[in-house]
Amino acid sequence: MKLPRKDILGLKDVPRDEIALILDTAESLKEISSRPIKKVPTLRGKTVINLFYEPSTRTRTSFEIAAKRLSADAINISTSTSSVVKGETLIDTAMTLDSMNPDIIVIRHGASGAPHILAKLLPQSIINAGDGAHEHPTQALLDMLTIRERKGAVEGLTVAIVGDIAHSRVARSNIYGLTTMGAQVRICGPAMMIPRGIEKLGVSVFTSMDEAIANADVIMMLRIQFERQNNVMFPSTREYARNYCLQAENLRHTRKDVLIMHPGPINRGIEIAPDIADGPHSAILDQVANGVAVRMALLYLLSGEQE
Amino acid sequence: MKLVLKGGRVIDPSQSIDSEMDVIIEKGRISGIERDFPQKESGTGVRIIDCRGMLVVPGLIDMHTHLREPGFEYKETVKTGSDAALAGGFTSIACMANTDPVNDNRSVTEFILRQARAADGVHVFPVAAVSRNLEGAVLTEFTDLLDAGAVALSDDGKPIVHSGLMRNALEYAHSLGLPLMSHCEDPGLSTGGHMNESLVSTELGLPGIPAIAEDIMVLRDIAIAEYTKISLHIAHVSTAGSVRAVRDAKARGVAITAETAPHYFSLTDEALAEYSTNCKVYPPLRTADDAEAVKEGLKDGTLDAIASDHAPHSSIEKDVEFEYAATGMIGLETSLALSYALVHTGILTERQLVEKMSTNPAAILRIPKGTLQTGVDADVTLIDPGRTWTVDTSLFRSKSRNSPFQGWKLKGKAVMTIVSGKIKYDER
Numbered sequence: 001m002k003l004p005r006k007d008i009l010g011l012k013d014v015p016r017d018e019i020a021l022i023l024d025t026a027e028s029l030k031e032i033s034s035r036p037i038k039k040v041p042t043l044r045g046k047t048v049i050n051l052f053y054e055p056s057t058r059t060r061t062s063f064e065i066a067a068k069r070l071s072a073d074a075i076n077i078s079t080s081t082s083s084v085v086k087g088e089t090l091i092d093t094a095m096t097l098d099s100m101n102p103d104i105i106v107i108r109h110g111a112s113g114a115p116h117i118l119a120k121l122l123p124q125s126i127i128n129a130g131d132g133a134h135e136h137p138t139q140a141l142l143d144m145l146t147i148r149e150r151k152g153a154v155e156g157l158t159v160a161i162v163g164d165i166a167h168s169r170v171a172r173s174n175i176y177g178l179t180t181m182g183a184q185v186r187i188c189g190p191a192m193m194i195p196r197g198i199e200k201l202g203v204s205v206f207t208s209m210d211e212a213i214a215n216a217d218v219i220m221m222l223r224i225q226f227e228r229q230n231n232v233m234f235p236s237t238r239e240y241a242r243n244y245c246l247q248a249e250n251l252r253h254t255r256k257d258v259l260i261m262h263p264g265p266i267n268r269g270i271e272i273a274p275d276i277a278d279g280p281h282s283a284i285l286d287q288v289a290n291g292v293a294v295r296m297a298l299l300y301l302l303s304g305e306q307e
Numbered sequence: 308m309k310l311v312l313k314g315g316r317v318i319d320p321s322q323s324i325d326s327e328m329d330v331i332i333e334k335g336r337i338s339g340i341e342r343d344f345p346q347k348e349s350g351t352g353v354r355i356i357d358c359r360g361m362l363v364v365p366g367l368i369d370m371h372t373h374l375r376e377p378g379f380e381y382k383e384t385v386k387t388g389s390d391a392a393l394a395g396g397f398t399s400i401a402c403m404a405n406t407d408p409v410n411d412n413r414s415v416t417e418f419i420l421r422q423a424r425a426a427d428g429v430h431v432f433p434v435a436a437v438s439r440n441l442e443g444a445v446l447t448e449f450t451d452l453l454d455a456g457a458v459a460l461s462d463d464g465k466p467i468v469h470s471g472l473m474r475n476a477l478e479y480a481h482s483l484g485l486p487l488m489s490h491c492e493d494p495g496l497s498t499g500g501h502m503n504e505s506l507v508s509t510e511l512g513l514p515g516i517p518a519i520a521e522d523i524m525v526l527r528d529i530a531i532a533e534y535t536k537i538s539l540h541i542a543h544v545s546t547a548g549s550v551r552a553v554r555d556a557k558a559r560g561v562a563i564t565a566e567t568a569p570h571y572f573s574l575t576d577e578a579l580a581e582y583s584t585n586c587k588v589y590p591p592l593r594t595a596d597d598a599e600a601v602k603e604g605l606k607d608g609t610l611d612a613i614a615s616d617h618a619p620h621s622s623i624e625k626d627v628e629f630e631y632a633a634t635g636m637i638g639l640e641t642s643l644a645l646s647y648a649l650v651h652t653g654i655l656t657e658r659q660l661v662e663k664m665s666t667n668p669a670a671i672l673r674i675p676k677g678t679l680q681t682g683v684d685a686d687v688t689l690i691d692p693g694r695t696w697t698v699d700t701s702l703f704r705s706k707s708r709n710s711p712f713q714g715w716k717l718k719g720k721a722v723m724t725i726v727s728g729k730i731k732y733d734e735r
Binding site: 112135 | 507
């Protein structure tokens, strides 16, 4: 099996059958991670480079584990500095890596569109592990896998995404993925964190969290991206938390089986109360586990190997 | 030696001429416009150029360019910029002050003019900075700059945020007879932005610059011009709101003039969909509604001039992540053809096009150009309106290649550029 594309740069143009194939494949690969010997030879001899220009714990580790469980050689390049600050341009770095003939390059970058530069330039498959405020497709895929596991299907569900939508690549990828798979998406946050024209992407927009989460099947809370704020967008975190921190009392008016998700890292007490993050509705750690499976699926499907 | 441009359609709005006539050039000056200049004088100290099917117009003027010298000679020099201008049909260009060092003192102005004389191409008219080092804090020495040869003042590239400084600059420039060109941008709304704020910026995840960042400063400048009763020129208008503001101000009798650039009516923010850094420009490419409003503004006279805002950058600044890329695109060699599309599509008449690319820029800059009147420097552009060509940046005279129009098929081209009676460019 193989995806009919070289790269995964985002979910904007990925059709339903491809998303379903990725999720099905992830589901079937998930079992490997619960074996005593968590390794299969599927991608033996393949080289995966994780090129991370932004700090990351879960995504980088998740990609590395995914590659290793498929027996690929995973190389991690981490730098918190941008290519410009470092002196070498992204294009020069890309050409340098290309000379070492890897098979797949995973890139995270603070600048939107950075993975597109590699995708245009290099013959390797490029996987976007998050670029600026643009997309984070593997996060949305693992979110959908989690929803599918817990709810049976994505189609027909109502998903409320709450927080700093303007700066969130997770929100964008989830909006594309979830709407493609047939979910109703609501987005919610203070109006200055709702990016212009987003309603044209087929979502409904709320500023009241209680209205947004009423009757929702899934609530997805987002982190405030302090590092992306050019100017202060709200008076204080305390003030933000008063309106947009998901707490026990907010859940009184939601469905009893509501699923609560968060892409992490969580800021306890700012966008989600600790007892909710750790409570029975929370799927936050399931998301992390599914991250490995989804990334294994992508590495496998982009390599085009037969099992 | 006489040069006779014979049989073309001569369009000179300054004299309300639009008919088939012969333009006669002697000793570097226009010596007359006649009907039926005798053909047989050829070979007797007379060179006759067959202009049938061509437009013969006063030399085009690009009132807004960046020549990058001194300081950024790897992007453009006065010489390469002048060559690019000639190929684009321009006989005069005004160059902005954001060089390194900034053109905020007479030595830089004189240096640019010295380089222009050495280049021996187009007439170069330096625009000097309003404030020292473009910092918007302390005025430059206007009189000294005027003496050195600056024709206008602008902090182009940066807005003058301090309204008091703007007012003082306008009043002082007026008392010296210097026009002032304003770059309208409210940094409180634009800082950190990389493209127009719209659905496209939302989809691309790029920080946006809202149209109101421009509109608000245009409205402020109109208020200052209205209050002081002094004329002011608005550079690179890109939004429907700015067009409306300028139109309303003109209707009230405010002495305001405005220019736009070809990219604001030829492209929209949709062109950024692939993170193309050659489409990164300030003010940013806007929506289709804005582009329509700009065309309407050109048609009804709200916008007086078309200027390229030629902004050369090398691959060092452009082959990087979008957010790190420098802003600006080159335009000298595509400006006329992109603007001529407005004639082909019936938005402008040929005469209006000549007004916006020659007559009006000369009037706004108060330079003795933009006319074919007897006695003036013989600056003439020959345009073949039917010439179709494909933009190939590898053939450009400019040192830089940052054009978003690479590969575009265009119709209309300058085929001969005559500066002070000398044929400086000829590709008939």
